[in-house]
Amino acid sequence: MTHADTEHFAREETLASCGTWGMHARTKKLASLDEVLAYENRDVVQRFLESYPIDPADAEALFTETKRWLWLIGQKSKLRGRKRLLVTRPMAALDEMWHCFLLFTQDYVAFCFRFFGQFIHHQPVTLAEKTRTRRRMQRDPEGFTRAFARQMEWQYGFIAEHLGEETLRRWYVELPSKYPMETLQRLNAQSAVAGRQR
DSSP, X not given: OOHHHHHHHXXXXXXOEEEEEOSOOSOOOOOXXXXXXXXXXXXXXXXXXXXXXXXXXXXXXHHHHHHHHHHHHHHHHHHOOSOOOOOOGGGHHHHHHHHHHHHSHHHHXXXXXXXXXXXXXXXXXXXXXXXXXXXXXXXXXXXXXXXXXHHHHHHHHHHHHHHOHHHHHIIXXXXXXXXXXXXXXXXXXXXXXXXXXX
């Protein structure tokens, strides 16, 4: 983990989000990963393709990875603890698909309650958290970098333990290589221009 990575984390609102649970659960039963992955929603995938004109098979695969991420948040919630799962810059494509799913509010709420018994919130980094992070970085840059590296080491281990090293590699190597933040921004801008010309 480089110092530049931790600076990005402190500055960029889109870099980190955590899944947290609502206060009122209808059921404590967590669906199996296979059950969650079997869920389909063509509208979500199509909406994503309108904003990010990529290969449709890639969009479907990205929706699958988003469902896998949401299931992982469900697993983490059972364990409680203070550590949070973070969506960092390499996971930008996955985060954009999550944003797209959230737009379909009724579908997303139904999905969460059906498979997890509760609503999984998407919580961006707040201004207060950014300010605290910036201050910690200024006060002790090396300490902050070490703490962030420990967080990510724990997260990588948690992902590998519950979803396998293939998923870890997909989220942190393959997806950011194929769809880095800059590519997503360019695709979104092209889509917006094309939409205005219609």
